[in-house]
Amino acid sequence: MILLADDEPAFQRLTGAWLRGLGHQVEVAGDGDAARAAFAAKPADLVLLDLAMPPHHDPEAGLALIPAFTPAPVVVMTGHADHALALKAIEAGAWDFLAKPVDPDLLRVVVARALERARLAREVATLKAQAGGDEDMGLVGTSPAMAALRALIRRVAPTRLPALVLGPSGTGKELVARAIHAASPRATRPLVPIHCGAVPAELLESELFGHLKGSFTGATTDRPGLIETANGGTLFLDEIGEMPAAMQVKLLRFLADGSYQPVGARAPRMADVRIVAATHRDLPAAVAEGSFREDLFYRLKGIVLRTPSLDERASDVPLLSSMFLRRTSEGRASFTPDALDWVAERRWPGNVRELRAAVECAAALAIPGAAGLMVGAADLAFAVGDLPSEPASSVFKTLDEEVAALERRRILEALGRTGHNHTHTARELGLSRVGLLKKMDRMGLR
The missing domain is CATH 3.40.50.2300 (Response regulator)
Structure with a gap:
């Protein structure tokens, strides 16, 4: 048309x-x-x-x-x-x-x-939706919990129903929203995310619905809201449980008939937007205590998906750790066998977010050896601040290793400050340019 x-x-x-x-x-x-x-x-x-x-x-x-x-x-x-x-x-x-x-x-x-x-x-x-395998979804894992989640996403995606994604913090709820959008008929339209708790309450209405010029101090031009931007696509409302009560009423109206009113407008407008909402909060409990509207809760929960914690998918931890290390080191680093045992045995209360941060930090602190850059259990333990359970002699590095780690960290920090300009970095560290390049070669930084 x-x-x-x-x-x-x-x-x-x-x-x-x-x-x-x-x-x-x-x-x-x-x-x-x-x-x-x-x-x-x-x-x-x-x-x-x-x-x-x-x-x-x-x-x-x-x-x-x-x-x-x-x-x-x-x-x-x-x-x-x-x-x-x-x-x-x-x-x-x-x-x-x-x-x-x-x-x-x-x-x-x-x-x-x-x-x-x-x-x-x-x-x-x-074609992307039809061929959209697990890797395209971004949801990595072979555990039964992840297989069930991916299967549900494939069933949910083609529908027009709103979706509510529940689960602990750090379990990848936004990845689920993106997977739903990518496998849906709306994939060519925008996916627009907003964190409902990160926007001040007084600005959230303008952010979602837009505003007209002159509608408030500072509104010098018309500005479309995220709903208009997402028209024909998907709006992802992250941490919906943090949405102020006044905005819950206005969102409920939009969910009911697709109409919304920009700030300062006299007539409503229409938009065709699929809502995917997510929260780590217990929404039924919030409804019971009166902080979340019951009618909005039932509008949002057209389909409920739950992201499993790492405790529920422990078999995926080594696979995820290897993927994060490969990405952060661009394939130049490897885990020692004791490192994979360590990540598999440890509990991760912060879930995937905590695991990823630990791997990235350990990779940055690891010291190159004869076999290349190897990340060991001690590196991971240091990264997360865990106290060693082994004798200090077997866990902590030698003085030479500690000095080498500090030297590597100082060089990386200086390179970051100078935009990887070798001459300026050498001058800042009190080295000759040739001396700096030799150290970078030895550390595998070039």
């Missing part, structure tokens, strides 16, 4: 009839608000957008409309054509630029190419 957004009745009538004659479905809108509403109600495959429409009739102001139609290709049309305006339109996200009066042959070619691009984008998204 093509959305034709233009305020000239004659152009609407003639161009709309001409496009229908080519076999296209056409929806017509006469101003920016109507175009946004039409796209929200039924996202088009292509948008033909006149930049100079009400209420401003200013091509520069019309540029702000372009992102509202993401990811559909937008072809802008204007009678105020110039090179600078065309560049601004492309920078704002337009796919092509046509000057009025529009040449019919040129328009036919542009429309055909834009629709072909949209078709190919949909096919790629479908």
Whole structure:
């Protein structure tokens, strides 16, 4: 379907009839608000957008409309054509630029190419969803708990139902949201995340619903909210349990009928957004104590998914540890056998987040040896602050090893401060450039 957004009745009538004659479905809108509403109600495959429409009739102001139609290709049309305006339109996200009066042959070619691009984008998204294996989901693990979670995601993703992801902190709830979005028909549309506890309560409404110019002090321009940005896609509400009570009411209205009202607006707008929410809190308990609305809870829990703790998927710990080490060292480091035993036997109350931080820290502190960069149990224990259970002689490094570790750390810190400029780093450390390079070679830092 093509959305034709233009305020000239004659152009609407003639161009709309001409496009229908080519076999296209056409929806017509006469101003920016109507175009946004039409796209929200039924996202088009292509948008033909006149930049100079009400209420401003200013091509520069019309540029702000372009992102509202993401990811559909937008072809802008204007009678105020110039090179600078065309560049601004492309920078704002337009796919092509046509000057009025529009040449019919040129328009036919542009429309055909834009629709072909949209078709190919949909096919790629479908193929990705069909071939989306466990690695594409980002949910690594062979344990029964993870296999069950991935299977549920595949069943949930194609539906329109909201999803509620529950689980302890650090278990990858955002990864689950991303996997749901990637395997859904909305994969070509945006996935927009927001942490409900990280945004001040007085700003959360504007952040979600947007605001109009002049609606409050400092609102110098219209600003779309995250719901408008996510139109046609998925909105991920992380830590939904932290949402203030006043915002819970407004979110409930949006979940009920898809309508929302930007701050300062007099009329509601519509958006087609799938909600995936997550929290580590006990929401039924929050409902019982009155800090979370019961009706919102039941709206959100269309489908409930639970992310397992590492205690529930202990067999995945060595696999996850190896993956984190490979990524952080770019494949240059390895675990000693005692290191994998150590991570498997230890409990991880901070779950995957704690495990990843420990591996990354241990890799940064490890000392290169004859076999390359090896990360041992002692490195991991030091990284997490665990007291050694073995005699100090077998756990702590020798004085030479401690000095080498300190020297390595100082060089890495100095390289970071100087942007990896060897001359400046050597000067800061009181070394010659050749001396610094020799040390970096010996430590495997080049």
